[in-house]
Amino acid sequence: MRYRVQTGQGGSWIVALAALVIVVVFAALPFFGSRSLMQDLFFVFTMLTLAQFWNLLAGYGGLVSVGQQMFVGAGAYGVFAAAILWGINPVAGLAVSAVAALVLALVSAVFVFRLNDAYFAIGTWVVAEVARLSFAQWKAVGGGTGTSLPREARRNMWGADWVEQVTGLRAAAAMDVVSYWLALALVVATIGGIYWLMRRKTGLALAAMRDNPQAAASAGLNAGRIKLAVYVISAVGAGIAGGLIFMQNGRVSPDSAFSVIDWTAYVIFIVVIGGIGTIEGPIIGVIVFFLLQSLLADLGSWYLMVLGLLGILIMLFAPRGLWGLISGRTGFALFPIQRRLFIEERED
Amino acid sequence: MADAGTLLSLEGVTKRFGSLVVADAVTLDLPRGQALGIIGPNGAGKSTLLNLIAGNLMPDQGLIRLNGRDITGTSLTQRCRMGMGRAFQIPQTFSRLTVFETLLVAASQGRGISESEAAGDCVSILERTGLLDRANQVSGSLNLLQRKRLELARALATGPDLLLLDEIAGGLTEAECASLVGTIRSLHAGGTTIVWIEHVLHALNSVVERLIVLDFGRVIQDGAPDAVMASREVQEIYLGIEA
Numbered sequence: 055m056r057y058r059v060q061t062g063q064g065g066s067w068i069v070a071l072a073a074l075v076i077v078v079v080f081a082a083l084p085f086f087g088s089r090s091l092m093q094d095l096f097f098v099f100t101m102l103t104l105a106q107f108w109n110l111l112a113g114y115g116g117l118v119s120v121g122q123q124m125f126v127g128a129g130a131y132g133v134f135a136a137a138i139l140w141g142i143n144p145v146a147g148l149a150v151s152a153v154a155a156l157v158l159a160l161v162s163a164v165f166v167f168r169l170n171d172a173y174f175a176i177g178t179w180v181v182a183e184v185a186r187l188s189f190a191q192w193k194a195v196g197g198g199t200g201t202s203l204p205r206e207a208r209r210n211m212w213g214a215d216w217v218e219q220v221t222g223l224r225a226a227a228a229m230d231v232v233s234y235w236l237a238l239a240l241v242v243a244t245i246g247g248i249y250w251l252m253r254r255k256t257g258l259a260l261a262a263m264r265d266n267p268q269a270a271a272s273a274g275l276n277a278g279r280i281k282l283a284v285y286v287i288s289a290v291g292a293g294i295a296g297g298l299i300f301m302q303n304g305r306v307s308p309d310s311a312f313s314v315i316d317w318t319a320y321v322i323f324i325v326v327i328g329g330i331g332t333i334e335g336p337i338i339g340v341i342v343f344f345l346l347q348s349l350l351a352d353l354g355s356w357y358l359m360v361l362g363l364l365g366i367l368i369m370l371f372a373p374r375g376l377w378g379l380i381s382g383r384t385g386f387a388l389f390p391i392q393r394r395l396f397i398e399e400r401e402d
Numbered sequence: 403m404a405d406a407g408t409l410l411s412l413e414g415v416t417k418r419f420g421s422l423v424v425a426d427a428v429t430l431d432l433p434r435g436q437a438l439g440i441i442g443p444n445g446a447g448k449s450t451l452l453n454l455i456a457g458n459l460m461p462d463q464g465l466i467r468l469n470g471r472d473i474t475g476t477s478l479t480q481r482c483r484m485g486m487g488r489a490f491q492i493p494q495t496f497s498r499l500t501v502f503e504t505l506l507v508a509a510s511q512g513r514g515i516s517e518s519e520a521a522g523d524c525v526s527i528l529e530r531t532g533l534l535d536r537a538n539q540v541s542g543s544l545n546l547l548q549r550k551r552l553e554l555a556r557a558l559a560t561g562p563d564l565l566l567l568d569e570i571a572g573g574l575t576e577a578e579c580a581s582l583v584g585t586i587r588s589l590h591a592g593g594t595t596i597v598w599i600e601h602v603l604h605a606l607n608s609v610v611e612r613l614i615v616l617d618f619g620r621v622i623q624d625g626a627p628d629a630v631m632a633s634r635e636v637q638e639i640y641l642g643i644e645a
């Protein structure tokens with residue numbers, strides 16, 4: 055029997071081309087777009103990065119964490135501590151963010167990996183709270199009230215000079231451009247990296263684990279090792295995103311950097327309404343989230359209630375999210391990962 | 403201690419759910435290459451015994467050995483990689499993966515090989531289990547019969563030396579049943595050791611050379627299928643069921 059295995063679908067080059075065009079347009083945006091548009095997109099890109107990593111963690115790994123704000127916070131403080139204590143350029147400080155998140159991930163794994171399901175969720179939240187309280191004791195970076203990124207650190211941000219010269223923007227706007235490009239690069243690398251992973255053997259294993267952990271284990275899948283890897287990768291990703299978010303913000307405090315609402319609750323909402331366990335879901339989710347936020351921001355606490363209600367409705371009536379409604383009807387995938395078998399010649 | 407020809411041995415394996423004893427000091431030696439059938443009334447503890455062997459459940463007491471090595475404390479994953487393949491009584495599907503992908507993941511993870519190395523075997527298993535035409539169908543959309551076939555196919559894809567089957571023949575037509583029996587016979591002839599729980603007795607007895615009867619978690623009969631079927635206990639249980 056002659057056969058062929060193909061990953062993806064016919065016509066996927068159209069999607070690839072469209073993706074390339076979109077990325078190029080986004081990359082060129084600083085030359086023609088407004089500063090507020092760039093700031094909005096910065097928010098969308100960083101939230102989408104966090105959502106992709108939470109989806110990797112919970113959607114595929116089955117690890118429903120409510121403690122991702124710990125890694126965002128560690129990443130944020132990584133950039134600030136590097137700049138304030140050691141005079142490291144904030145852009146290079148993102149490497150410190152990654153290391154800080156990595157260390158916290160390895161240490162916290164010792165505790166939270168002893169717990170399962172709801173206990174794991176609570177455990178991650180408790181550990182994140184402990185981290186927030188600990189960082190609030192760190193006087194050198196502002197203790198409980200927080201601190202600002204030193205003026206010279208902001209001024210010397212890599213690439214800002216070059217942007218100033220090329221675009222003729224003022225310094226503050228030039229720094230926004232650098233942050234924007236970094237956020238774009240981060241979200242493209244995140245989605246591209248996860249897509250690459252999902253097309254590999256480990257990605258197929260993740261999809262099997264998502265669908266049926268018990269059958270996956272009896273098919274020889276080492277769930278423990280994969281879960282630890284996913285936990286660490288998601289932590290590092292959230293750490294870098296956190297470093298970037300607060301570098302752009304210019305100010306950090308324990309309450310904002312370790313906010314469970316901002317860095318976990320909203321992120322879960324994005325993944326759940328978009329469609330958990332897919333790459334496309336968080337993309338749809340972040341667009342919906344951004345639109346809702348722009349429309350309902352004036353409603354104050356009503357806004358949170360609307361989000362919650364919408365989340366519950368989607369969970370009840372479309373458990374695979376908005377993307378699930380689309381792909382369920384059409385079988386279409388923006389990021390095709392299905393391995394299809396074609397029999398080219400049968401023998402009897 | 404079992405002799406060198408023994409693949410699997412259970413020694414006093416006991417499991418309780420609360421006050422209910424579902425495996426009662428089960429002691430059993432399974433020679434390499436043997437096909438063993440397990441029968442018994444509903445709730446006798448047959449699936450539980452398979453869960454203990456495969457590592458889904460840990461026994462309260464007793465030892466499980468594979469190739470003479472104590473594997474009592476090892477995980478599901480480790481046992482799969484030691485060569486156990488398991489088909490569940492209630493099909494366990496990867497609902498968003500296709501039939502072909504299900505086999506790919508089982509073959510590549512269970513045997514530690516790449517997807518492309520695994521693909522050829524997956525195709526031949528699809529053919530043998532009658533699933534080739536469904537290869538690209540999402541598992542969640544299969545009917546019960548197709549899911550049962552996929553159970554067997556996934557177990558085979560892990561490349562087992564010891565195949566653990568739990569009621570895979572129920573609901574098949576005569577022709578389908580005959581082809582299932584043919585498949586299992588040829589695996590058996592190829593040297594695979596088999597433990598098969600089955601209510602479809604004519605299918606089971608046309609393959610296995612040894613039959614045990616479980617009742618209330620105890621092995622109450624053990625021997626050649628003809629002799630076991632003729633025993634008073636089996637007559638009572640099965641006449642009792644059919645009456």
Ligand SMILES: Nc1ncnc2c1ncn2[C@@H]1O[C@H](COP(=O)(O)OP(=O)(O)OP(=O)(O)O)[C@@H](O)[C@H]1O
Pocket residue numbers: 419422424442443444445446447448449450451491
């Ligand atoms: N996880 C569990 N917790 C509590 N009781 C259980 C559990 N699993 C099985 N049982 C009980 O243990 C007994 C044995 O169940 P088991 O599934 O092993 O029976 P079986 O012989 O496979 O029956 P059947 O022919 O119906 O498949 C039953 O009374 C069942 O209700």
Ligand SMILES: [Mg+2]
Pocket residue numbers: 448449450491568
């Ligand atoms: Mg059973």
